[in-house]
Amino acid sequence: MTRSRASYRTIRDEISRRIASRVWLPGALIPGEEALAGEFGAARATVNRALRELAEQGLVERRRKAGTRVALHPVREARFAIPLVRHEVEAAGQVYGYRFLSSVVVGAKGQVAERLGLADGARLRHVQALHLAGSAPFQFEDRYIILDTVPAAQDADFSAIGPNEWLVETAPFTHAEFSFFADAAGKEAQHLGIAPGAPVFVGERITWLAERPITLVRMVHPSRYRMVTRL
């Protein structure tokens, strides 16, 4: 045996290989953990971990009593890292720049109040800022911070450090909702240096601490932006 020992990676990759090479066809039942443990000379827990990871990837589907099947329609998941803008820019080898635009305390109303599940009039700090990669605009940030949840945000100074970095270190979140879509540039066009109506890539994020909303942010990128991942 060249294989010093059966690791869960070895087993996972071998099973993955058998699926890819169609030794086990989509929809087919594969051997149980016990059987595979025997085949690979490993403990059942080791096989379990291998299969669990494959199930997380969506490559197989597992059900008690029914066993493990090769997924018919691999509803696979793509994972995207959600880094700080600054890290994103620096990772691309460019110099990060930050420009504070405006800040004002307002009462919640309309769509914003609704999306955050707030009563009209709840106090929000509305901040706008621009993030640069080198000298080029990279992201326009339009953010509401719920002051009931994060009172300290009322007096925070966002002239030098962006509200995202401030929040990350001050108010961890427990839940989040992300959405991404394309839109036509509105008022942010001038800040991004593009024509009004030009396509922009928008990321929206709402974060909560337990059941209390922390912040709603709209991050607008010019259309040269790409969100990329591999798996």
Add this chain to the structure above:
Amino acid sequence: MTRSRASYRTIRDEISRRIASRVWLPGALIPGEEALAGEFGAARATVNRALRELAEQGLVERRRKAGTRVALHPVREARFAIPLVRHEVEAAGQVYGYRFLSSVVVGAKGQVAERLGLADGARLRHVQALHLAGSAPFQFEDRYIILDTVPAAQDADFSAIGPNEWLVETAPFTHAEFSFFADAAGKEAQHLGIAPGAPVFVGERITWLAERPITLVRMVHPSRYRMVTRL
């Protein structure tokens, strides 16, 4: 004790709570697995699984010898399910429709050849199709299938079933690269029933079987489309 037993979920959630409530601050070192096992009355393996999941979520960072720290900048990951278009439409409670547009075998060249790492002239099947939600256009699909990797695709019939569904059941992939961005509608505008130049949301995906490219697809959505996830 009301807790019947310490499960890895209990432990994971409790640790998560301590981080959220700032009992353990960003950057702080948290107790070792041994210590936590003692505190929770669990085996070290159980604590390990809890911490491993938190590390996957990006909430903590682990290094041998150095220990486990609360992440300073939670580079958290968002996961997006990549379902079949049909399932996506049906999950939204709408009737899925498919319209085959065109298919032709071409030689690889230019950008396409380059992105797939193919020699000029490699044979590709180029397929275009439209996916509908109810009567409204949902996604325009523009796909190249590498016939060297998937010879069976040469004669596959895509008039009733989309190439994606066909591929999923015929040619599993081992690696993939996804990218998402905003663009201005080009020739696909007429199929999507939107104005040329209107913003569209584009998803591109390349899949490989081992080192051989399977397919490159460009999926174009009108700007009403939202890609959403929670965590």
Add this chain to the structure above:
DNA sequence: GAGTGGTCTAGACCACTCA
């Protein structure tokens, strides 16, 4: 009822990395 995955334990050795 029975079979399969889900989880937990106690103990062990290993691998990496910090000092």
Add this chain to the structure above:
DNA sequence: GAGTGGTCTAGACCACTCC
């Protein structure tokens, strides 16, 4: 060198679900 996480084992009990 020593400390911490990474992984594996052997065995056990449990929970879900199909028949």
